[in-house]
Amino acid sequence: MPYSIPNTASTDSYQTWGNGIYTGGWIQVFDQTGVTGGGGVIAYVSHRPSGSSGPTADAEAVQLTPGWYPLIGTPRDPIVSVTFKSAITGKPAQVYGLLVEDGAAGFGSGTQISGSLSSTGTTTPPSTGGSNVITGSVDSTGAVLAGTGFTITKLGTGNYQINWTTPFAAAPTVVATTTQSLRSAIIGSNATIATSVLVQSQTAGTNTDGGFYFLATATV
CATH class of the missing domain: 2.60.120 (Jelly Rolls)
Structure with missing residues (x-):
C-alpha cells in the first residue's frame, strides 16, 4: 500500500x-x-x-x-x-x-497516462478481485506449443492432464476446444481442481488423440 x-x-x-x-x-x-x-x-x-x-x-x-x-x-x-x-x-x-x-501502486479515477505503461507482477483491476489467467496450445502428443505456467501429462489415448506450475488458490474455470474439425475437447469427469485438470479429445464420443487450446481463470 x-x-x-x-x-x-x-x-x-x-x-x-x-x-x-x-x-x-x-x-x-x-x-x-x-x-x-x-x-x-x-x-x-x-x-x-x-x-x-x-x-x-x-x-x-x-x-x-x-x-x-x-x-x-x-x-x-x-x-x-x-x-x-x-x-x-x-x-x-x-x-x-x-x-x-512492495511495488504496488494505484491510480484513481480520471488518471491519464501519456505513452506506454508497463507492469511487473499481477495487475489488479478496480473490482472485488483480480484474475489469474493461463492459456495454452497443446498438440496431439501432449507437447506444449504455446503458453506458460503449466505442463502436460498424456495419460492415454485422447487423455491429457494439465498440471499448473503454481497451483491456483481455488478451483479455476477451464474451457477447452479442439484444433481439429469434427472433434470435441471436453473437461474430464474428474473435475476441475486447483492443481491439475483432465482434458479429453473425442471423435463421436470416443477418445482420440488430438491437439487442443485451453483457457483457465480464477479470481485472486
Whole structure:
C-alpha cells in the first residue's frame, strides 16, 4: 500500500517518512513563504543494503529546490525511509510525498497516462478481485506449443492432464476446444481442481488423440 503524508519541516527539526520496504515514490518541495529564491529542503533517502534484512543504512543527503523528485528503489535495494529538514535557518519547508510499498501502486479515477505503461507482477483491476489467467496450445502428443505456467501429462489415448506450475488458490474455470474439425475437447469427469485438470479429445464420443487450446481463470 502507498504511504502518503503532507508535512512541514523546520530547521534543525527532522521529519521522517516511512518505516518499511518501498520500491519507489515521489517527493514535492514547495516554495517557502517569504523566502527569497524559494528555499528548499535537505533530504536523506535511506536504503536497505542489497540482500540485507538489517537496520536502515547508506542514507544519502540531497538538497532539493522546489519541484518534483522521483524516489527510486528496487526490490533488491528498496527505500526504507526519507528524512528531511528545511534548508534555510528559521524557515519551514512544505513537502508532500508518497512512497510505494512492495511495488504496488494505484491510480484513481480520471488518471491519464501519456505513452506506454508497463507492469511487473499481477495487475489488479478496480473490482472485488483480480484474475489469474493461463492459456495454452497443446498438440496431439501432449507437447506444449504455446503458453506458460503449466505442463502436460498424456495419460492415454485422447487423455491429457494439465498440471499448473503454481497451483491456483481455488478451483479455476477451464474451457477447452479442439484444433481439429469434427472433434470435441471436453473437461474430464474428474473435475476441475486447483492443481491439475483432465482434458479429453473425442471423435463421436470416443477418445482420440488430438491437439487442443485451453483457457483457465480464477479470481485472486
